Amino acid sequence: MGQGEPILExxxxxxxxxxxxxxxxxxxxxxxxxxxxxIGPNGAGKSTLFNVITGLLRPNSGEIVFRGNSLGRIPPHRRVPLGLARTFQNIRLFKDMNVEDNVLIGQHVHTPTPVLSIIFGTQPATEWEDKAKEVADACLRKVGLESKKSELARNLSYGQQKLVEFARALAAQPELILLDEPAAGMNVSEKAELLHMISTLRDEGYTVVLIEHDMKLLMNVCDTITVLNHGKKIAEGVPRMVRNHPDVIAAYLGKGGDVRAGTC
Ligand SMILES: Nc1ncnc2c1ncn2[C@@H]1O[C@H](COP(=O)(O)OP(=O)(O)OP(=O)(O)O)[C@@H](O)[C@H]1O
Ligand SMILES: [Mg+2]
Structure with missing residues (x-):
């Protein structure tokens, strides 16, 4: 990938x-x-787009290029070590494991030992395993949840569980992170924190692709927005332009929403 080239195409x-x-x-x-x-109304194809990028679904046609290389038929688990991590629209945590272990799982792509042997303690801790825990704790610190690392995931609020997923994606040490509706179910202060976290990640050099319905959050954090409707791209550009685009307004009004009112 040369300078100025897209990270994902x-x-x-x-x-x-x-x-x-x-x-x-x-x-x-x-x-x-x-x-x-x-962005795009419900059913527009946003999550399908993430599933295709991450390899969970195979496209019928087209090509995905990540860091200058075509991903072809590379399976999902082999895309993660290339620098591609994601969160899911519906929370996928191990609810009866503690928070730190859930995040530790995000590093399995980089481990020389099976990560489950670290979690269940079936092998003596090695220097590498201590390092893995340090990385997990650092990722939890980034999302403000280090103090919760020993709690069972199920005891956290919905918004906090979404942040644990975010930390787990970070633990894979990605270059590009795909977030599918991270703010859904979060309260106002959690959303403000999330906004701050995403901006900080960008400052640190990460690239973030964000599916979201909260227009205020999008307006404040996005450099570019792509709008999908019925599986087609209908607009793309800086947030202000997209919000006032007649096709975007029509797409949302047709679905009973209002992109200018705040949620889309
Ligand atoms: N595995 C699947 N099998 C069949 N149809 C699917 C599958 N996944 C998605 N779809 C359909 O494809 C379309 C796009 O779905 P997708 O989940 O990508 O929308 P979305 O933009 O993420 O919507 P939302 O905002 O509600 O999450 C929808 O009509 C959906 O019902
Ligand atoms: Mg979706």
Missing amino acids: LKGISKRFGGLTALEGINLSVTPGTVHGV
Whole structure:
């Protein structure tokens, strides 16, 4: 990847589920070190886009280039060590494990020993394992949850559980992090914290792609926003331009929402 080149590029990505076209000819270019928003009404194809990028779904056509290399048929678990991590729209934590162990799992792609042997203590701790815990704790610190590391995941609030997922994605030491509706279910102060965290990550050199419905958060943190509707890209640009784009307003009003009112 040369200087100034996109970190992630989608070229003509289409994905069909039977007769339903969830994505149609999507071209997308993400600039390194930016926060790139992806918005669109429910069912627009946003999560499908993440599933295709991460390899959970195979596109029917098109190409994905990450850091200058085509991802082709590389399976999801082999995309993570390349620098691609994500969170899910619906929380996927091990609820009966503690918070630190949930984050430790994010590092399994880099471990010489199976991460479960660290968690269950079936092998003596090595220097590497101590290091893995240090990384997990540092990621929890980044999301403001280091003091909760020994709590069971199920005892945390919904918003805090989303932050644990965020920390787990960071523990994979990605270059690009895909966040699928991180603010959903968060209260106002948690959202403000999240905004601060995402801005800090960008300052540290990470690239973030963010699916969100909270327009205020998007306006405050995104450098670029891409808008999907019915699987097609209908607008792209700086947040203010996108919010006032007639096709975007029409797409949301058609679904009973109002992109200018705050949530989309
Ligand atoms: N595995 C699947 N099998 C069949 N249809 C699917 C599958 N995944 C998604 N779809 C359909 O594809 C379309 C796009 O779904 P997707 O989840 O990507 O939307 P979204 O933009 O993330 O919506 P939301 O804002 O509600 O999360 C929807 O019509 C959905 O029902
Ligand atoms: Mg979704």
